[in-house]
Amino acid sequence: MSIIEVTTDTPESFRNKLYNIDTEGRRHKIYPHKPDGRFYRWRSRLSYLLLVFLFLAPFVKINGYQFMLFNIIERKFILFGVVFFPQDFYIVVLGILTLLVSIFLFTSILGRIWCGWLCPQTVFMEMLFRKIEHGIEGNAVQQRLLDNAKLSPRKVMKKALKHGIFFALSFAIGNTFLAYIIGSDALITIITSPPTEHLTGFVAMVLFSLVFYGVFARFREQACVVVCPYGRYQSALVDHNTIAITYDFVRGEPRSKFTRKDKEALTVQGGVETSAAASRGDCIDCHQCVNVCPTGIDIRNGIQLECVNCAACIDACDVVMDKIKKPRGLIRYASLESIRSASQHWLSTRVRAYIGVWLIVMSLFVYFFTTRDMVEVLVLRQAGTLAVTNANGDKVNFYMMNIINKNYNDMSLKVEVLEPKGASVSVIGDISKVTKVSEKSARLMLSIPADKIIGTDQYVRLGVFANGEKIKELTTRFLSSDFSSTTKE
Numbered sequence: 001m002s003i004i005e006v007t008t009d010t011p012e013s014f015r016n017k018l019y020n021i022d023t024e025g026r027r028h029k030i031y032p033h034k035p036d037g038r039f040y041r042w043r044s045r046l047s048y049l050l051l052v053f054l055f056l057a058p059f060v061k062i063n064g065y066q067f068m069l070f071n072i073i074e075r076k077f078i079l080f081g082v083v084f085f086p087q088d089f090y091i092v093v094l095g096i097l098t099l100l101v102s103i104f105l106f107t108s109i110l111g112r113i114w115c116g117w118l119c120p121q122t123v124f125m126e127m128l129f130r131k132i133e134h135g136i137e138g139n140a141v142q143q144r145l146l147d148n149a150k151l152s153p154r155k156v157m158k159k160a161l162k163h164g165i166f167f168a169l170s171f172a173i174g175n176t177f178l179a180y181i182i183g184s185d186a187l188i189t190i191i192t193s194p195p196t197e198h199l200t201g202f203v204a205m206v207l208f209s210l211v212f213y214g215v216f217a218r219f220r221e222q223a224c225v226v227v228c229p230y231g232r233y234q235s236a237l238v239d240h241n242t243i244a245i246t247y248d249f250v251r252g253e254p255r256s257k258f259t260r261k262d263k264e265a266l267t268v269q270g271g272v273e274t275s276a277a278a279s280r281g282d283c284i285d286c287h288q289c290v291n292v293c294p295t296g297i298d299i300r301n302g303i304q305l306e307c308v309n310c311a312a313c314i315d316a317c318d319v320v321m322d323k324i325k326k327p328r329g330l331i332r333y334a335s336l337e338s339i340r341s342a343s344q345h346w347l348s349t350r351v352r353a354y355i356g357v358w359l360i361v362m363s364l365f366v367y368f369f370t371t372r373d374m375v376e377v378l379v380l381r382q383a384g385t386l387a388v389t390n391a392n393g394d395k396v397n398f399y400m401m402n403i404i405n406k407n408y409n410d411m412s413l414k415v416e417v418l419e420p421k422g423a424s425v426s427v428i429g430d431i432s433k434v435t436k437v438s439e440k441s442a443r444l445m446l447s448i449p450a451d452k453i454i455g456t457d458q459y460v461r462l463g464v465f466a467n468g469e470k471i472k473e474l475t476t477r478f479l480s481s482d483f484s485s486t487t488k489e
């Protein structure tokens with residue numbers, strides 16, 4: 001990805017290395033300082049809301065159904081209390097597509113705002129695990145000292161406490177994610193039964209917990225920097241007009257250290273800058289923005305793939321600007337173009353194209369969602385059966401009928417022949433009660449008097465009645481010899 005216009009000795013050298021990998025190729029641990037400032041406070045508040053939602057959503061029920069469920073195994077999905085069957089899968093796909101295009105659209109306008117503010121990885125890592133780590137092991141410097149210290153009872157106690165809490169949290173997160181997949185009822189059954197009765201579920205629980213523990217205790221920022229596919233797409237999604245977290249190199253450069261003279265000028269001379277200070281940029285090269293960065297990068301090098309837009313560097317730099325009595329916002333949400341030319345054109349051709357695609361997929365999603373059938377009935381001629389002639393001389397065909405009731409109330413169904421007149425249908429099975437949000441199968445026996453038979457292949461119209469009211473018409477083929485059949489509405 002681009003983008004650098006700052007003056008440094010080796011302006012492009014940062015591109016040749018990963019900040020968390022040393023020259024030998026070994027990973028070195030990042031000890032980010034705890035940020036403090038308005039963005040961190042807003043992110044914390046939002047994160048607590050998201051955490052409550054993430055942990056509670058699979059356990060909240062609407063009309064007896066889980067609020068959110070992604071049961072891939074049984075192909076059953078519930079989004080915000082609305083049940084989707086495998087037959088509705090195209091709507092789920094359209095919904096996912098709409099979400100993806102929305103993320104692309106927001107990314108092209110606002111960069112990786114998702115990563116910094118909403119992504120579960122960042123929320124769990126920065127707002128739960130990192131805070132616990134700071135609480136137990138102290139600030140970044142104390143953490144580094146503890147890691148480098150010899151083994152001692154104090155070190156063992158702190159590490160054991162931290163990793164114990166980390167594992168307990170990972171266990172809770174793993175179980176919550178499992179509840180999204182297999183359902184909260186199934187999860188509670190697994191938890192409350194001996195492991196031998198639900199070996200697969202128990203193994204899944206342990207694996208999920210270990211994976212989350214590994215990610216949050218060890219893997220950390222590498223999930224965003226190395227693994228996350230969304231991060232890899234950044235260079236294709238953003239451009240010079242994207243509003244991202246950006247260092248104002250026009251205002252900040254040339255950077256130089258804040259000297260004792262500068263300090264005296266601020267305090268003793270009543271805020272009047274020295275002539276040297278007045279002629280240089282606002283960046284005092286204090287590295288506070290680097291110290292708080294969870295991915296260890298220097299934002300002054302320009303927008304980089306590793307930046308997760310967490311805004312910690314904005315908060316850190318604002319504190320510095322306050323101290324040296326300069327305006328806040330040396331690092332801020334801004335596009336490269338707005339810093340270069342002081343003009344902002346966020347509605348670029350690319351954004352217009354994304355808005356167009358978004359409108360199309362969103363409209364399709366809304367249309368198909370609002371017009372989807374709440375009762376689906378499929379009638380297929382029973383495979384391998386021939387037409388038979390009964391004692392009255394009527395021709396008879398057999399069919400399989402599948403009913404899906406997506407409503408939140410039970411239904412009583414009946415099937416009648418609408419055409420040809422004189423034909424009749426018998427249901428083999430009970431469809432007088434199709435329970436809410438369920439599937440039911442039955443067989444149909446369709447008879448047509450011999451004088452109503454037209455050739456060896458004719459269409460028959462069936463009516464499906466729910467609680468006495470016609471809700472569907474189906475057309476199916478009636479054969480007098482053994483052919484396959486199709487059904488159409």
Ligand code: SF4
Binds near residue numbers: 247283286300317330
């Ligand atoms: S925190 Fe601000 S002043 Fe300090 S190095 Fe970073 S950009 Fe420069």
Ligand code: SF4
Binds near residue numbers: 297308312
């Ligand atoms: S550069 Fe700033 S916004 Fe980007 S990850 Fe580092 S601290 Fe967060």
